[in-house]
């Protein structure tokens with residue numbers, strides 16, 4: 001059985017990666033419909049060696065497709081997801097537009113694939129925030145064994161999470177500053193080259209940013225446990241691809257690094273780096289593959305049931321495109 005598939009945001013970083021992954025993972029695509037705005041309609045993208053025309057989402061007939069992957073921004077999803085869903089298409093939405101609606105599954109396949117049982121509620125499935133996905137793939141086995149009460153996390157997030165224009169801004173700013181040119185920040189609120197910016201997304205009333213609060217809300221929904229406390233600081237760093245996270249957990253049962261490593265070594269989607277010198281980094285290990293890389297696992301010297309981990313993953317792949325395609329693969333395997 002093969003399916004007609006639309007990718008909305010086909011010219012963007014996540015959309016392009018989705019199209020590559022559909023090919024690489026041999027997703028059963030009968031016909032692919034790359035969609036974008038009128039700005040890029042008429043151009044082409046390559047899929048399985050063929051040039052396929054990019055179509056304007058505005059005039060697309062959604063009854064033609066069974067699956068649609070959305071990654072063109074929240075307002076675009078707000079407009080088109082209900083249209084596609086009403087036409088019978090299953091929408092896998094990478095934006096935050098629908099994530100917090102109780103009847104919409106928010107899914108990381110390694111963590112809560114069972115939540116997909118409700119996919120027909122609205123015909124929309126939400127893909128979580130990139131930082132939440134990699135954190136929960138790493139923490140799920142530890143939560144099951146030791147019961148996580150509290151998560152304290154600082155992120156080191158790459159610019160690709162903010163789209164193509166942000167990627168270009170890091171490159172041109174870096175070159176500009178090296179050549180003593182004046183630079184004007186556009187994609188970020190501060191200079192990103194040679195800097196770190198403790199602001200991702202907008203500020204909320206409680207002085208956290210929305211990115212930080214996404215990690216709170218999404219962790220509780222995906223783990224199905226509102227008692228898990230999450231305290232996040234999200235920071236943008238001058239890295240092109242891959243997010244790093246320094247995670248500290250406190251557990252109900254006593255935890256120790258050796259037992260944690262044994263669980264992590266066998267958990268799905270994880271590559272564990274056991275020896276202390278062999279830790280993963282964004283550039284060296286995480287970018288360009290689908291794994292969640294976990295290293296620096298150690299007991300917290302300041303807390304009797306605390307553990308520290310360093311977790312990196314490719315935000316465009318496992319943090320976005322790969323997770324979305326995996327959701328569709330589980331749907332096909334278990335529900336369609």
Ligand code: A2P
Nearest residue numbers: 009010011012013036037039040057072163164
């Ligand atoms: P377009 O090329 O037409 O602007 P990124 O996050 O890498 O910047 O990519 C954003 C993606 O979302 C692009 O594919 C972009 O297409 C698409 N997009 C942005 N706004 C709209 C819109 N109003 N309708 C459809 N697609 C959109």
